Structure formats: C-alpha cells, structure tokens
Amino acid sequence: xREFDLSTARWRKSSYSDQHGGDCLEVAHGVGGVVPVRDxxxxxxxxxxxxxxxxxxxxxxxAR
Numbered sequence: 001x002r003e004f005d006l007s008t009a010r011w012r013k014s015s016y017s018d019q020h021g022g023d024c025l026e027v028a029h030g031v032g033g034v035v036p037v038r039d040x041x042x043x044x045x046x047x048x049x050x051x052x053x054x055x056x057x058x059x060x061x062x063a064r
Contacts, residue, residue, distance in 0.1 A: 004049055006036055013040055 010027035024040035028047075038047040050058070051054040 004031055004034065004036065006031065006047055009036060011038070011040075011043070 009031055011026040011028050014025040014027065026038050026040045026043075028036045031049075034049045035051045035052060036047045036049050039045060040041065
C-alpha cells in the first residue's frame with residue numbers, strides 16, 4: 001500500500017458540509033493524482049486517499 005505525505009496538504013471543506021458543525025468533509029487536491037478526504041472535526045485523524053478516476057466518477061454520480 002502506498003503512503004502519502006499529507007502534512008502540507010491544503011484542505012478545503014466541502015460546500016455541501018453542514019455549516020453547524022455536523023457532517024463536515026474536507027478534501028485536498030494536488031496530491032499526486034489522488035484526492036485525500038477527511039472528517040474536518042478530526043483533522044489529525046485518518047484520511048481516505050481516493051484515486052483520481054474514482055473521485056471523478058463519484059462526483060459525476062453525486063451531481064446527477
């Protein structure tokens with residue numbers, strides 16, 4: 001399994017996240033063809049690292 005250094009990742013909260021501190025998702029772009037995703041309430045916790053093609057397919061389906 002490949003490891004990614006996310007220590008300098010620039011995280012952005014999803015515009016679809018709950019603005020009241022509830023469901024908060026953050027993504028980071030520009031990390032070698034993958035999209036790291038994490039819970040913004042636990043910034044030091046684990047991040048899912050999703051392949052670029054899989055992320056694009058996910059976004060297409062969500063946008064339907």
